[in-house]
Amino acid sequence: MKSVCLLSGGLDSLVSLALAKKETEVLLALTFDYGQRSFRDEKESSSKIASHYGVHHKIVKIDWLGEITKTALVDKKKTVPSVTEKEIDTKPDLLHNNAKLVWVPNRNAVFVNIAASFAESLGADQIVAGFNSEEAATFPDNSLQFVNCVNSLFRVSTFSKPRLISYVQSYNKGGIVNTGIKMKVPFELLYSCYNSSKDGRMCGTCESCVRLKMAFKGTGNFELIKDRFVEGI
Numbered sequence: 001m002k003s004v005c006l007l008s009g010g011l012d013s014l015v016s017l018a019l020a021k022k023e024t025e026v027l028l029a030l031t032f033d034y035g036q037r038s039f040r041d042e043k044e045s046s047s048k049i050a051s052h053y054g055v056h057h058k059i060v061k062i063d064w065l066g067e068i069t070k071t072a073l074v075d076k077k078k079t080v081p082s083v084t085e086k087e088i089d090t091k092p093d094l095l096h097n098n099a100k101l102v103w104v105p106n107r108n109a110v111f112v113n114i115a116a117s118f119a120e121s122l123g124a125d126q127i128v129a130g131f132n133s134e135e136a137a138t139f140p141d142n143s144l145q146f147v148n149c150v151n152s153l154f155r156v157s158t159f160s161k162p163r164l165i166s167y168v169q170s171y172n173k174g175g176i177v178n179t180g181i182k183m184k185v186p187f188e189l190l191y192s193c194y195n196s197s198k199d200g201r202m203c204g205t206c207e208s209c210v211r212l213k214m215a216f217k218g219t220g221n222f223e224l225i226k227d228r229f230v231e232g233i
């Protein structure tokens with residue numbers, strides 16, 4: 001079995017790459033540059049992770065996607081929304097609204113289709129993404145329904161019919177952390193923040209950071225990641 005992996009450098013893609021590397025021959029890891037404010041950090045993180053696992057790594061530029069994206073993930077004149085741990089547990093409407101503020105039009109569908117082109121060209125059997133149940137609750141393009149729909153598309157959009165899979169589809173972030181610990185993944189290399197880093201540290205207050213902190217706290221492993229945040233809490 002041969003794989004092409006999506007690699008942003010965040011928790012989910014780091015652990016997914018480790019699982020793909022264990023189960024398959026990973027032909028390529030892909031990182032996308034669509035003008036997101038965290039791109040430099042994602043590039044540095046993903047290239048170190050790819051080196052760690054001895055995987056060929058490629059940056060794919062998608063300038064037009066950044067140009068048409070109006071939300072705070074790309075537009076530096078806007079502010080990435082902050083959330084608290086309590087709000088994540090108790091305010092689904094706020095999270096839904098925040099999702100709109102960081103939305104990139106059709107992003108994951110663009111990513112997996114680009115990956116499918118590489119998979120077909122390279123002869124890979126599968127495309128590995130880090131979609132998971134926690135993010136699927138807010139972002140429908142992380143859901144199993146999305147994966148199933150994409151696989152229906154690939155059966156007719158490609159000759160070689162690579163399959164999109166996520167090893168962590170049914171996991172929440174805590175489950176992903178526990179899997180990563182068992183697999184001794186290099187957590188010190190990850191970058192999961194929506195913002196660009198300050199002195200190499202993540203903001204600690206965007207939804208992605210807060211979910212990361214909660215996952216490490218919830219599994220009793222916060223010491224492993226604590227120093228990576230500006231907030232340091």
Ligand SMILES: [Zn+2]
Pocket residue numbers: 192193194195202203204205206207208209210
């Ligand atoms: Zn952050």
